[in-house]
Each structure stands twice: as C-alpha cells, then as structure tokens.
Amino acid sequence: MEGRLGANGATADDEVTSTVLHLIRTSQARTRSELSRVGNLGRTVVSRCIRELIDVGLVIDGETTISNGGRAPRELCFNADAGALLIAKFGATAVSVGVTDLAGKMLATAGSAWQIEAGPDESLDYVVETMRSVQPKAAGRRVWGVGVGLPGPVEFATGRPTSPPIMPGWDGYDVRARLGVVFDAPVWVDNDVNVMALGELRAGAAVGERDVVVLKIGTGIGAGLISEGHIHRGAQGSAGDVGHVPVIGTALDVVCRCGRTGCLEAVAGGAAIVRDGSAAAADGSSPFLADVAAGDRSIVVFDVIDGAAHGDSACMTLLTTAARHIGDVLATIVNIYNPSLVVLGGAVTSAGDSFLATIRQQVYLRSSPLATRDLRVVRSTLGQLGAAIGTAHMVLDELFVAGCLADGAPLWDLLT
Amino acid sequence: MEGRLGANGATADDEVTSTVLHLIRTSQARTRSELSRVGNLGRTVVSRCIRELIDVGLVIDGETTISNGGRAPRELCFNADAGALLIAKFGATAVSVGVTDLAGKMLATAGSAWQIEAGPDESLDYVVETMRSVQPKAAGRRVWGVGVGLPGPVEFATGRPTSPPIMPGWDGYDVRARLGVVFDAPVWVDNDVNVMALGELRAGAAVGERDVVVLKIGTGIGAGLISEGHIHRGAQGSAGDVGHVPVIGTALDVVCRCGRTGCLEAVAGGAAIVRDGSAAAADGSSPFLADVAAGDRSIVVFDVIDGAAHGDSACMTLLTTAARHIGDVLATIVNIYNPSLVVLGGAVTSAGDSFLATIRQQVYLRSSPLATRDLRVVRSTLGQLGAAIGTAHMVLDELFVAGCLADGAPLWDLLT
Numbered sequence: 001m002e003g004r005l006g007a008n009g010a011t012a013d014d015e016v017t018s019t020v021l022h023l024i025r026t027s028q029a030r031t032r033s034e035l036s037r038v039g040n041l042g043r044t045v046v047s048r049c050i051r052e053l054i055d056v057g058l059v060i061d062g063e064t065t066i067s068n069g070g071r072a073p074r075e076l077c078f079n080a081d082a083g084a085l086l087i088a089k090f091g092a093t094a095v096s097v098g099v100t101d102l103a104g105k106m107l108a109t110a111g112s113a114w115q116i117e118a119g120p121d122e123s124l125d126y127v128v129e130t131m132r133s134v135q136p137k138a139a140g141r142r143v144w145g146v147g148v149g150l151p152g153p154v155e156f157a158t159g160r161p162t163s164p165p166i167m168p169g170w171d172g173y174d175v176r177a178r179l180g181v182v183f184d185a186p187v188w189v190d191n192d193v194n195v196m197a198l199g200e201l202r203a204g205a206a207v208g209e210r211d212v213v214v215l216k217i218g219t220g221i222g223a224g225l226i227s228e229g230h231i232h233r234g235a236q237g238s239a240g241d242v243g244h245v246p247v248i249g250t251a252l253d254v255v256c257r258c259g260r261t262g263c264l265e266a267v268a269g270g271a272a273i274v275r276d277g278s279a280a281a282a283d284g285s286s287p288f289l290a291d292v293a294a295g296d297r298s299i300v301v302f303d304v305i306d307g308a309a310h311g312d313s314a315c316m317t318l319l320t321t322a323a324r325h326i327g328d329v330l331a332t333i334v335n336i337y338n339p340s341l342v343v344l345g346g347a348v349t350s351a352g353d354s355f356l357a358t359i360r361q362q363v364y365l366r367s368s369p370l371a372t373r374d375l376r377v378v379r380s381t382l383g384q385l386g387a388a389i390g391t392a393h394m395v396l397d398e399l400f401v402a403g404c405l406a407d408g409a410p411l412w413d414l415l416t
Numbered sequence: 417m418e419g420r421l422g423a424n425g426a427t428a429d430d431e432v433t434s435t436v437l438h439l440i441r442t443s444q445a446r447t448r449s450e451l452s453r454v455g456n457l458g459r460t461v462v463s464r465c466i467r468e469l470i471d472v473g474l475v476i477d478g479e480t481t482i483s484n485g486g487r488a489p490r491e492l493c494f495n496a497d498a499g500a501l502l503i504a505k506f507g508a509t510a511v512s513v514g515v516t517d518l519a520g521k522m523l524a525t526a527g528s529a530w531q532i533e534a535g536p537d538e539s540l541d542y543v544v545e546t547m548r549s550v551q552p553k554a555a556g557r558r559v560w561g562v563g564v565g566l567p568g569p570v571e572f573a574t575g576r577p578t579s580p581p582i583m584p585g586w587d588g589y590d591v592r593a594r595l596g597v598v599f600d601a602p603v604w605v606d607n608d609v610n611v612m613a614l615g616e617l618r619a620g621a622a623v624g625e626r627d628v629v630v631l632k633i634g635t636g637i638g639a640g641l642i643s644e645g646h647i648h649r650g651a652q653g654s655a656g657d658v659g660h661v662p663v664i665g666t667a668l669d670v671v672c673r674c675g676r677t678g679c680l681e682a683v684a685g686g687a688a689i690v691r692d693g694s695a696a697a698a699d700g701s702s703p704f705l706a707d708v709a710a711g712d713r714s715i716v717v718f719d720v721i722d723g724a725a726h727g728d729s730a731c732m733t734l735l736t737t738a739a740r741h742i743g744d745v746l747a748t749i750v751n752i753y754n755p756s757l758v759v760l761g762g763a764v765t766s767a768g769d770s771f772l773a774t775i776r777q778q779v780y781l782r783s784s785p786l787a788t789r790d791l792r793v794v795r796s797t798l799g800q801l802g803a804a805i806g807t808a809h810m811v812l813d814e815l816f817v818a819g820c821l822a823d824g825a826p827l828w829d830l831l832t
Contacts (some may be wrong), residue, residue, distance in 0.1 A: 153786060163786045211651045223752070227643040234754025235627045238786045245748050246782065248662055248678075258784065262664075332661050333752060336639070338650025366662065368674065370569060370579045370654045 016041065018400075018411065020049040024059055025078040025400055033073060050076065057082040058102075080105065084138035086183060087391040088127045089149035089192060090116050092166055092219060095123070096388045097130040099138045104203060104392040106385070108137035116151060119169035124178050131183070145395035146179050146187040149195040149387050153238040159189035162236050165258070166220075188398050192216075192387050193240055194231050196345060196380075197224025198397070199390025204382040205343045213339045214380075215242070215330060218346035219270040219301075225337060242333060243269065247325045264329045268322035270301040270348050276318050277304040286314035305351045322348070323355045327362020334367040334375065345380035432457065434816075434827065436465040440475055440492050441816055447489040466492065473498040474518075496521065500554035502599060503807040504543045505565035505608060506532050508582055508635060511539070512804045513546040515554045520619060520808040522801070524553035532567060535585035540594050547599070561811035562595050562603040565611040565803050569654040575605035578652050581674070582636075604814050608632075608803050609656055610647050612761060612796075613640025614813070615806025620798040621759045629755045630796075631658070631746060634762035635686040635717075641753060658749060659685065663741045680745045684738035686717040686764050692734050693720040702730035721767045738764070739771045743778020750783040750791065761796030 019039055023029040029038045035046045053059035062075040080103035089096045095114040099107045110130050116123060127148075135143075152164025159176040161167060176187040190198075197214035200206040206214070212226040223240035225232040232239050243265030244258050256266035266272055278299050281289035288307035292299055307315030330342065342363070344356060360377045367375075380386055399411055435455055439445040445454045451462045469475035478493040496519035505512045511530040515523045526546050532539060543564075551559075568580025575592040577583060592603040606614075613630035616622040622630070628642040639656035641648040648655050659681030660674050672682035682688055694715050697705035704723035708715055723731030746758065758779070760772060776793045783791075796802055815827055 163789070211648075211655075225752075227648040228646065230644065232627075232643040232648065232753070234787075235756035235791075236754055236786050236789060238784065239627075239752065239754040241751050241754065241784055241787065244784055245751055246664055246744075248664060260782070328662075332748060335657050335661055336641075336655065336749060336752060337648070338652055338655040338657065340651035366676070368654065368657055368660055370652050371650075371657065373579070373652060375651075 014411075016045060017049045017052055020046065021053055021058060021078075022400060024053070024076050030075045030077075031073040032076070035076075078103070081141065083144035084135075084141040085145050085147060085392050085395050086131045086135065086143055086185075087147040087149075087388060087395070088131065089195065089388045089391050090114070090123070090151055091192065092116055092151050095127065095130070096385075097127060097134060098388050098392070099131070099134045100392040101138075101141075102144065102396065104389060104396055106389070106392075108134040109385075109388065110134050116167050116170075120173040120175070120178070124175065128179070128182050143183045143185045145399055146183050146185050147195070147391040147395040148175055148179070148187065148189045149192040149391045149394075150175075150189060151192045153236055153241070154189050154191050154194075155237050156188075156190055156233050159187060161189075162238070186398075188394055190231075190233075190391075190394055191222075191224075191237060191240075193222040193224040194233060195224075195390035195394050196387040197226055197343075197390065198231060198393050199382050199386045199388075200343045200345075200380060201226055201229070202393040202397075203389055204386060205378050205380060206341055209339075209341045211337070211339045212341045212343065213330075213333055213337055214343045214345060215326070215333075216346040217269070217326060217344065217348040221265045221269045221326070221346075223333065226339075242329060245329045245332065248328055264325060268325040270346075273301050273304050273318055273322055273348065274299055277301075277307075277315065280314040280318065286312055288312035288315060301347060302350070305348075309352060319351050319355050320358055323351075323358035324362055327359040328366055330359060330377075331363045331366030334363055334371050338371050340374060340376070342375065342377045343380050344377065345383070345386055349379055430827075432461060433465045433468055436462065437469055437474060437494075438816060440469075441494040446491045446493075448492070449489060451492075494519070497557065499560035500551075500557040501561050501563060501808050501811050502547045502551065502559055502601075503563040503565075503804060503811070504547065505611065505804045505807050506530070506539070506567055507608065508532055508567050511543065511546070512801075513543060513550060514804050514808070515547070515550045516808040517554075517557075518560065518812065520805060520812055522805070522808075524550040525801075525804065526550050532583050532586075536589040536591070536594070540591065544595070544598050559599045559601045561815055562599050562601050563611070563807040563811040564591055564595070564603065564605045565608040565807045565810075566591075566605060567608045569652055569657070570605050570607050570610075571653050572604075572606055572649050575603060577605075578654070602811075602814075604810055606647075606649075606807075606810055607638075607640075607653060607656075609638040609640040610649060611640075611806035611810050612798075612803040613642055613759075613806065614647060614809050615798050615802040615804075616759045616761070616796060617642055617645070618809040618813075619805055620802060621794050621796055622757055625755075625757045627753070627755045628757045628759065629746075629749055629753055630759045630761060631742070631749075632762040633685065633742060633760065633764040637681045637685045637742070637762075639749065642755075658745060661745045661748065664744055680741060684741040686762075689717050689720050689734055689738055689764065690715055693717075693723075693731065696730040696734065702728055704728035704731060717763060718766070721764075725768060735767050735771050736774055739767075739774035740778055743775040744782055746775060746793075747779045747782030750779055750787050754787050756790060756792070758791065758793040759796050760793065761799070761802055765795055 029035040032046055060077050060079045062077040080101040083102050085100045087098050096111040098109040152167045153162045155162050160172050161170040163171050175189045180187045193216045200214050206212045210229050214224040216222050221243040223242045225240050244263040246262045247264050254266045255261055256263035277289050280286035281293035292303045304315045308319050364372050445451040448462050476493050476495045478491040496517040499518050501516045503514050512527040514525040568583045569578045571578050576588050577586040580586050591605045596603045609632045616630050622628045626645050630640040632638050637659040639658045641656050660679040662678045663680050670682045671677055672679035693705050696702035697709035708719045720731045720734055724735050780788050
C-alpha cells in the first residue's frame with residue numbers, strides 16, 4: 001500500500017482507470033461485468049473508465065461474446081496499435097534497435113556492430129539515427145516511450161549509468177534527457193541483464209514465476225534477479241553482478257579485469273574461454289582450434305563450442321571447466337536467493353546440452369536440498385532478442401503497471 | 417498495480433480507508449487537509465474514512481495544531497491502544513513470548529529455555545500458556561493478530577515450516593490453525609532471520625533503507641534480505657540461507673551438519689567457534705579457555721569472546737578467522753545483492769569492534785568498488801529483542817500495509 005495513492009501525482013480516479021486498463025491489458029477481465037467483479041468496482045465507475053480508455057484509443061470494444069441470456073456482452077480488448085515504443089539495447093560491441101507495438105511485439109529491428117566505448121554522444125547519435133530508420137514501420141503511431149538497455153549498472157530512477165566498468169564516458173550521463181527531447185516521449189534505461197530478465201518474465205521462460213535468476217553467460221557473466229515478480233536492482237543498480245564472485249579451489253591465480261583474482265568471469269566467461277582456447281591453439285593441445293588459428297581470423301567463443309561439438313577434447317574440457325565454475329557460483333546464488341527458476345542465456349549457452357547439464361549438476365550438488373527441491377534450470381526461450389524484447393517490456397511496465405511517466409507524472413498526462 | 421484492487425476481496429472503499437489509515441499510522445499525514453493533499457483524495461472521501469476509523473477506535477482526534485488562519489485543524493493520531501498482538505519467537509534452544517500494542521511496543525515479555533526439537537504440539541502448547549501469562553498486561557485489549565518466528569524456512573503464504581533442518585516434526589505443520597483457534601485472531605509465521613530483518617527495517621538500524629542485508633551470526637548463520645523495502649523470502653522461504661555457502665581457500669575439510677564440506681556455518685558460526693574453542697582448551701593453546709573448561713561447565717561462545725577481550729591470543733585468532741570467513745561470504749552477498757546497508761546481529765556480534773572491523777575489511781576488499789561505494793556495515797541496534805520486535809512488525813505489516821487478514825479477507829472483517 002505504501003505510496004499507492006498520490007505518490008506520483010495520480011488522482012484516485014486515475015488509479016482506478018489504470019487498474020481497469022491493467023485488467024483488460026493482461027486479459028484478467030474481458031467484459032464490463034468481469035471488470036466489476038475482478039476489480040471490485042461499481043458498474044458506474046467501470047463504465048466511466050472504459051469510456052475514457054476508448055476515448056484515448058487504448059481499449060476497443062471487441063467481438064460480442066456468448067451470452068447466458070439477455071443482451072450479449074461485448075468483449076473489451078487492449079489496443080496495442082494505439083502507439084509505438086522505440087528501443088535500443090547495447091552490448092559491449094553491438095547495438096540492437098527496434099520499434100514495437102504497445103504489447104512489446106517487434107515491428108522492425110536493426111542491429112549492427114557498435115563499440116560502446118565510443119562514448120554516449122556518438123553512441124546515442126547513432127541510436128537516434130537508427131531509431132529514425134525503423135520508426136516508419138510504426139506507420140505514424142505516436143511514440144509512447146523509449147527504452148534503452150546498457151551493459152553496465154544503471155540508477156533506474158534517473159536512468160543514468162553508475163560507474164560502468166566497460167563504458168568510458170558514460171558515468172552519470174543523462175540518457176533520458178538526450179533521447180527524450182528527440183522523440184518527445186518518456187525514456188527509461190536499465191542494465192542489459194535486468195531487461196533480459198524482464199523479457200523472460202513477461203514473454204519468455206519465466207512467465208508466471210515470481211522468484212527468478214536469469215544468468216547471462218556472454219563475454220562477461222551477469223545475473224538479473226526477480227523478487228516476487230519485480231526486478232531487484234539494488235542500491236546502486238549493480239545487483240546481479242556475479243561475474244566477480246570468487247570461484248572455489250582452482251584458478252585462483254587468474255587476474256580479472258577488475259584487478260582481483262579468481263573471479264568467475266575471469267575463468268568462465270566468454271572472454272576467458274576465448275583466451276584459453278587461443279592458448280590451446282598455440283600449444284597444439286587443440287587441433288581443432290589450431291586449424292582455426294591457422295586461418296586469417298582470431299578465435300571466437302563459437303569456435304570453441306564448434307570444436308567441442310566436433311569432439312575436440314581440449315574444447316570439451318574448456319567448456320566443462322567453465323560450466324563447473326558457473327555451476328558452483330550459481331549454487332551459491334541459489335542458496336542465497338532461493339529462486340523457483342534459473343534461466344540461462346547469452347552466447348555461451350549455445351554450447352550443447354552437456355554444458356547445461358554440467359551447470360545443473362553442480363547446482364544440485366552444492367545447493368541445499370530445500371532450495372533445489374522444486375528448482376528448474378532452463379535455457380532462455382527468447383534467445384538473442386531477449387534483451388531487446390525485455391527493454392520494450394521495461395517501458396510497458398512503467399507506463400501501464402507503475403502507471404506513470406519517467407518524471408513521475410501519471411500516464412494520463414501523455415494523453416492530454 | 418497488480419492485484420491492487422479486489423485481490424483480497426477488499427472493495428475500492430476499503431482500499432481507500434486502508435490508505436488513509438496507513439498515512440495516519442506512519443505520520444505521513446496528520447490533518448484532514450494533509451490527508452487530502454498527500455493521498456490525493458477528495459474532502460468528502462477523507463471525512464468518511466476518518467469517521468469509520470474513529471468509529472472502530474483506530475484513529476483518535478488529537479490535539480489542535482497551530483492554524484494559519486481560520487479554525488485550527490485537529491491532529492489525527494493512530495490509536496496503538498486499540499488492540500494488542502501476541503508474539504512468540506523461537507530459537508533452537510529458547511523462546512521469547514510477548515504482548516505488544518498496535519505500534520509494536522512491547523507491553524510485557526517472557527523468555528525461557530526451550531528445545532524446538534520438542535516438536536510443534538508441545539512447543540505451541542507451551543507458547544499458548546506463556547502468551548496467556550503475558551496477555552493480562554494488554555489490559556483486556558482485543559488480540560488483533562498473532563505472530564510467530566521460527567528458526568527454519570517457512571512458506572509465508574500458509575505459515576507452514578518447510579523441511580526445517582533443526583526442527584524435527586515441524587515440517588508442514590499448520591501453526592496458523594493451532595494458534596488461530598485459541599486466540600480467535602489471524603496468525604502469521606516467518607523465519608526468525610526474516611522477522612529480525614523486518615524489526616531492523618521498521619524499528620532498528622535499517623529504518624528508511626530499501627535494500628538491506630541483515631546477517632545473523634548466532635549458533636548458525638543466516639541472512640534476511642530486503643528488496644525495495646520488502647522481505648525477499650524466495651520460492652521455498654529459504655532465501656538468505658547463507659550458512660551453507662562454501663568458504664574460499666581454507667578449512668575445506670570441515671564437515672558441516674548439512675553433510676557438505678567447507679560451509680560458512682561449519683567454520684565461522686557460534687557452534688564452530690565453540691568447537692574450536694573447546695579444542696584450544698584441550699590442547700592447551702588457550703590458557704583462558706583451559707581455565708573455563710577446568711570448571712564445571714562447557715565452553716560457550718561468550719567464553720571465547722571474553723577470552724579475546726582478555727588478550728588470549730587463541731581466542732582472538734578464532735574470532736578473527738571467523739570474521740574473515742564471514743566477511744568473504746558477505747562480500748559475495750554484497751556483489752550479488754547490492755544492499756545500501758548491512759546489519760550484523762546475533763550473539764557472536766557481541767564480540768568487540770575488531771570482529772566487526774575484520775568483517776568490514778573483507779567486504780571492502782572483496783566486493784566491487786561500486787557495490788561498496790556507499791555501503792554501510794553496522795551492528796544491530798535492537799539487539800536480542802530484534803526478532804521479537806520484528807515478529808510484531810510482521811503482523812502489523814500484514815494488518816495495516818497489506819491490509820488483509822491471514823485468510824486474505826480484508827482487515828475490516830476483523831471489526832464487523
């Protein structure tokens with residue numbers, strides 16, 4: 001109840017309208033009488049809200065449903081075509097841009113290589129340009145919100161990156177102001193693993209779950225934590241920073257990019273696998289990778305995955321070792337966080353089932369029996385698009401679940 | 417907004433009344449005009465709510481405040497004397513029982529040794545008897561709710577212990593039914609570290625914080641996690657089970673009561689300190705503890721703390737080693753969870769400041785710079801009563817923040 005009314009300047013009426021919209025949008029209620037019953041609202045109130053929502057185009061009177069006597073009730077539908085969202089999701093070396101409808105469905109996407117190190121001005125100029133190139137696919141719909149996912153910690157309330165280690169020049173940058181003025185729309189920004197987790201929660205493997213850990217195993221390793229259906233971001237937005245949890249036992253002499261030794265990321269992330277794979281190519285212990293290295297390009301993580309699939313034992317050992325370290329740290333996370341579901345995503349999870357099986361095995365071995373009793377460990381179902389889809393859902397959640405704009409004004413201000 | 421209206425059978429009117437009560441109870445609004453402004457509510461609605469709340473005795477018209485012209489507004493006060501709560505907090509070997517007012521203030525307490533191993537029937541019989549002995553201090557006030565803290569995981573929604581490792585016979589036991597029928601009041605049950613964390617959040621060191629880790633270092637070691645002002649309980653209610661996180665490097669051969677090796681609790685909990693202290697007494701490496709052991713009682717953790725305070729170097733080493741292990745695991749928790757505050761409680765934290773300083777040092781050494789940038793690590797301010805006070809606040813939160821009874825009925829059902 002804290003801050004339920006008035007916190008964002010919404011009136012009690014706005015709140016009720018938001019509730020009605022939420023019930024229709026999430027298909028919890030499809031008719032006026034269902035709204036009245038599910039929402040515990042009077043008929044008059046429901047009628048007023050629906051009129052308002054139809055007026056602003058967010059709800060349409062749909063098909064007539066089957067009646068149980070008397071006049072057949074009409075079904076109410078959320079109108080996802082009432083507007084569009086623009087989203088951008090940065091990785092360290094690539095950016096995906098898209099335009100979606102108000103249900104988070106991608107209408108068009110554009111992806112390209114991009115060095116986030118280029119800094120915020122150049123990077124966001126490029127994003128604006130790319131967003132403008134996909135925007136026509138929204139066919140003139142108004143832009144209701146802009147979402148950005150960044151590969152570093154973000155202070156969600158302000159949308160500013162917070163001391164991001166691989167994003168020089170971005171610390172404290174006002175991403176909101178930069179994009180908001182261009183598209184005249186509210187802007188939300190979050191960490192890429194958090195939006196990936198939200199994507200799985202709203203549209204992927206974690207739909208309907210309440211306590212979830214989404215682990216991204218890419219160049220680096222990070223987790224998105226969901227507590228009772230909400231992203232747990234932490235005090236500085238750096239929750240889920242599991243790449244620098246020390247691993248047990250072996251490899252304690254490997255220095256991480258953070259300056260400490262024995263970090264998970266330094267022994268099991270994509271970059272670590274490439275580093276060790278390159279060494280295995282050089283010393284001849286991996287014939288498969290030696291062949292790749294003899295060509296005209298550097299080894300990438302997919303070469304190691306490919307090698308393992310072709311039976312190269314050095315590649316198989318590299319992946320199994322990485323999986324064991326990841327499983328050990330994941331076991332600690334499971335003990336501490338007690339999720340019902342762990343979703344594994346990121347490029348490295350395209351390694352075969354034995355990679356996932358090893359992770360699972362370590363989790364079950366090292367976590368408490370209670371924490372693993374009903375625990376499922378699954379692969380992301382959204383794959384590469386997960387974070388982009390999640391970025392759209394971040395905007396939708398803020399607009400329609402929190403029911404307020406980036407500056408705290410109620411959603412309805414957008415319409416007036 | 418999810419489930420905001422209707423989820424618990426409350427009407428929209430009930431919800432508004434709950435909001436008004438919440439604003440008065442938390443001193444966010446003290447007059448009718450403040451309620452109107454802060455709650456974004458019409459004057460008529462505010463007046464109706466206040467009338468209802470005064471009628472049921474939860475709000476009283478207090479002193480006249482200073483007016484800025486016109487008739488002086490009267491200050492509204494929450495009436496904490498309108499009812500009472502009964503609470504019981506079990507440890508492994510002791511139970512505290514109390515009666516509080518509706519603000520969580522202890523009116524009377526009774527504590528005694530009690531083996532939780534006695535099982536639920538005998539233990540709860542004893543609690544009922546003790547609650548009846550303190551209840552007269554509530555001077556005939558109606559019992560609004562009963563709260564129980566247990567030393568094991570609890571499924572909060574049903575109040576049933578879930579495979580608790582040190583509570584034979586309690587698994588799945590219906591604590592609610594047992595106590596609810598005796599006191600004709602709703603009953604809530606949670607893990608002892610969760611209620612301890614809630615105590616710190618509502619009335620202790622963590623007031624006003626949003627992301628908090630409360631670490632209890634007693635016989636065992638456990639954590640209560642607060643995410644955006646709410647307890648993160650996890651899927652089985654076992655979140656915060658940090659006692660079985662493996663420690664790095666040393667002592668990996670120590671077998672834990674959970675059957676695995678190298679668990680934090682097995683090398684740094686109170687029981688581990690006592691075990692190692694007894695060994696130090698036996699082999700003569702601790703003259704201080706050898707003296708204690710020569711008497712007629714076994715060594716307890718306070719002897720080790722006492723020895724360290726008296727300069728016994730074996731005792732000092734035991735505590736420093738424990739602190740270092742605790743700090744290492746806490747660093748991992750800080751990386752994963754990114755709290756703004758860590759509160760340390762439990763018997764072992766009565767060890768001197770150097771114990772806490774060592775924990776802090778390890779956390780700052782092993783956590784990421786961002787996660788520790790504004791992190792504070794402090795001692796509990798509630799001390800031994802923390803979990804009992806927190807148990808009362810668990811009941812108050814459910815009654816007045818969630819605004820519903822244990823069976824999901826709205827709070828107002830209690831009054832009709």
